[in-house]
Amino acid sequence: MWRHLDYDSCPDSSRFPENSPLDTPLAPLSLEHRLLSMPPVRALQLRLVGSDRDSLRLAAPLAPNINDKGNAFGGSLASVMTLAAWALVSTRLEAAGHEADVYVQDSTVHYLKPLYDDLLAEARLAPGQDWDEVLALFAHRGKTRALMQAEIRAANGEICCTLEGRFVALRGQG
Amino acid sequence: MWRHLDYDSCPDSSRFPENSPLDTPLAPLSLEHRLLSMPPVRALQLRLVGSDRDSLRLAAPLAPNINDKGNAFGGSLASVMTLAAWALVSTRLEAAGHEADVYVQDSTVHYLKPLYDDLLAEARLAPGQDWDEVLALFAHRGKTRALMQAEIRAANGEICCTLEGRFVALRGQG
Numbered sequence: 001m002w003r004h005l006d007y008d009s010c011p012d013s014s015r016f017p018e019n020s021p022l023d024t025p026l027a028p029l030s031l032e033h034r035l036l037s038m039p040p041v042r043a044l045q046l047r048l049v050g051s052d053r054d055s056l057r058l059a060a061p062l063a064p065n066i067n068d069k070g071n072a073f074g075g076s077l078a079s080v081m082t083l084a085a086w087a088l089v090s091t092r093l094e095a096a097g098h099e100a101d102v103y104v105q106d107s108t109v110h111y112l113k114p115l116y117d118d119l120l121a122e123a124r125l126a127p128g129q130d131w132d133e134v135l136a137l138f139a140h141r142g143k144t145r146a147l148m149q150a151e152i153r154a155a156n157g158e159i160c161c162t163l164e165g166r167f168v169a170l171r172g173q174g
Numbered sequence: 175m176w177r178h179l180d181y182d183s184c185p186d187s188s189r190f191p192e193n194s195p196l197d198t199p200l201a202p203l204s205l206e207h208r209l210l211s212m213p214p215v216r217a218l219q220l221r222l223v224g225s226d227r228d229s230l231r232l233a234a235p236l237a238p239n240i241n242d243k244g245n246a247f248g249g250s251l252a253s254v255m256t257l258a259a260w261a262l263v264s265t266r267l268e269a270a271g272h273e274a275d276v277y278v279q280d281s282t283v284h285y286l287k288p289l290y291d292d293l294l295a296e297a298r299l300a301p302g303q304d305w306d307e308v309l310a311l312f313a314h315r316g317k318t319r320a321l322m323q324a325e326i327r328a329a330n331g332e333i334c335c336t337l338e339g340r341f342v343a344l345r346g347q348g
Contacts (some may be wrong), residue, residue: 037239040247043217064213073214074278075253082249104248108282 080149084123099172107165235308255324258297273346281339
């Protein structure tokens with residue numbers, strides 16, 4: 001059920017394969033559309049740049065997310081990391097055929113260095129967690145949890161900030 | 175040096191006393207102007223609704239900060255709480271005559287309930303912390319830390335989310 005997507009970080013639509021079946025649960029345009037339906041996410045100018053089974057990457061340009069010191073605003077860094085983790089949990093559940101509402105329960109962010117580049121966040125499951133268990137629990141109980149990690153690196157590879165957060169998924173109402 | 179400001183939560187300019195000396199370090203319009211110089215903060219439609227010696231309150235309307243479930247987007251909640259804490263540290267240092275750059279070092283956010291009202295965050299120093307010590311350390315070393323707390327309540331008084339974060343202040347470059 002999980003389609004391997006490995007786009008480059010090019011912002012234009014060429015990152016979507018021409019014959020991509022966009023009506024599948026994992027359709028990247030569908031995820032991006034859902035994210036961009038939220039006004040605060042549109043303000044970030046967020047876009048999906050890639051995902052595979054174990055990670056998902058979201059990007060946002062620096063300009064709309066800049067602070068008064070000329071680097072990336074902490075709130076935008078936290079938002080993009082949170083959304084990357086949320087999107088990965090959501091797409092993994094969808095790919096397993098589940099209709100779920102995913103919520104962030106809590107998160108801790110460490111701001112390590114200022115970021116003067118565009119924002120590129122990558123999210124994955126935290127060490128010690130297992131997707132099979134996360135998905136099996138949802139299938140069994142209609143509810144599950146996932147401890148997620150995300151990070152944003154500068155263009156030179158240095159880690160600028162990290163997030164660790166607990167996400168909860170509940171059976172969808174719809 | 176600290177001017178007691180206790181506005182009501184009215185969003186219009188009537189919250190600023192007509193004879194307010196706006197060129198003082200604590201001038202609320204100056205703080206609001208500095209906050210709104212950041213594009214991501216303008217996107218939040220943030221405004222200062224009040225402050226006193228020990229707390230500072232920032233607000234943002236729900237509409238530009240709504241998620242796909244019709245309640246407040248987690249990233250906006252975290253941003254408004256972080257900014258309230260940042261603004262309180264900044265204004266306390268300014269009020270003491272210090273030119274400081276204030277940074278958030280890390281923060282933990284707990285999302286307790288969805289918020290269906292406008293966002294109103296209140297920040298204060300965490301229990302066990304003392305402003306006199308925070309300010310004295312800055313005066314002595316040109317660097318200090320403050321552990322801050324912030325929360326957002328629904329209109330009915332229920333706490334929807336909390337933040338605890340460490341902030342660092344360094345002697346300003348300017």
